[in-house]
Amino acid sequence: MPDLSAGPVLLRRHRLDDVDDIVLACRDEQTWTWTTVPKPYEPEHAEAYINRTVGTPIDGETRWAIEVDGRFSGNIGVMLDGEARRAGEAAPVGLGRADVGYFVAPWARGRGVGSLALWLVSDWSFREGGCEVVTWNALVGNVPSRRMVEKVGFHVHADPSRRMVVQRGERVDVWTADLLPEDLVPLDTLLP
Numbered sequence: 795m796p797d798l799s800a801g802p803v804l805l806r807r808h809r810l811d812d813v814d815d816i817v818l819a820c821r822d823e824q825t826w827t828w829t830t831v832p833k834p835y836e837p838e839h840a841e842a843y844i845n846r847t848v849g850t851p852i853d854g855e856t857r858w859a860i861e862v863d864g865r866f867s868g869n870i871g872v873m874l875d876g877e878a879r880r881a882g883e884a885a886p887v888g889l890g891r892a893d894v895g896y897f898v899a900p901w902a903r904g905r906g907v908g909s910l911a912l913w914l915v916s917d918w919s920f921r922e923g924g925c926e927v928v929t930w931n932a933l934v935g936n937v938p939s940r941r942m943v944e945k946v947g948f949h950v951h952a953d954p955s956r957r958m959v960v961q962r963g964e965r966v967d968v969w970t971a972d973l974l975p976e977d978l979v980p981l982d983t984l985l986p
């Protein structure tokens with residue numbers, strides 16, 4: 795898994811010293827509302843996440859820490875389906891699908907960090923992840939996340955998918971979207 799960068803955003807492997815900032819970000823009300831992170835969120839959750847994340851992906855998900863100005867500023871990951879994993883690194887073009895998930899820490903929001911990170915992992919999924927489509931879903935009402943994927947070129951589907959995601963013991967409706975290689979906007983349109 796390579797480091798990826800564009801403008802002020804660096805995507806890198808997680809480190810154990812990210813724990814304090816992950817805990818801060820995952821105790822934020824917006825993160826809690828729109829993702830499936832546990833509540834209450836404790837340092838043990840962050841340590842377990844990092845230990846699962848560092849090294850070989852064990853569950854098909856490739857995850858990066860988002861770093862801005864030298865500080866941990868979020869998580870972004872792609873869950874590759876079986877076709878993508880079979881394509882592997884030897885076959886840059888594949889039939890795979892990557893499903894993307896992320897959060898940006900409160901101190902880094904509102905200045906294009908999330909859209910740059912999403913552009914980088916989508917581009918990586920097409921070039922090296924063996925994918926021909928990247929998919930997304932967000933709980934209905936998550937306007938900032940929807941706006942973010944639209945900026946990168948995703949096509950948001952007209953109707954929500956009903957009861958698609960379980961969030962803390964409840965099935966909830968989600969918006970869905972997809973991105974093909976030709977939809978990806980030019981990177982310079984997202985740079986500050």
Ligand SMILES: CC(C)(COP(=O)(O)OP(=O)(O)OC[C@H]1O[C@@H](n2cnc3c(N)ncnc32)[C@H](O)[C@@H]1OP(=O)(O)O)[C@@H](O)C(=O)NCCC(=O)NCCS
Nearest residue numbers: 824825828897898903904905906907908909932938939941
């Ligand atoms: C969604 C999230 C990742 C966006 O990160 P970010 O770095 O702020 O994203 P960007 O700055 O690239 O883009 C956000 C866009 O949403 C817009 N936006 C933010 N709040 C908004 C609101 N309440 N209504 C409408 N648009 C809004 C921003 O203005 C920006 O669009 P613009 O560039 O056209 O002005 C971040 O808010 C977050 O982590 N939220 C909590 C967790 C979460 O929702 N994760 C995603 C689950 S699908």
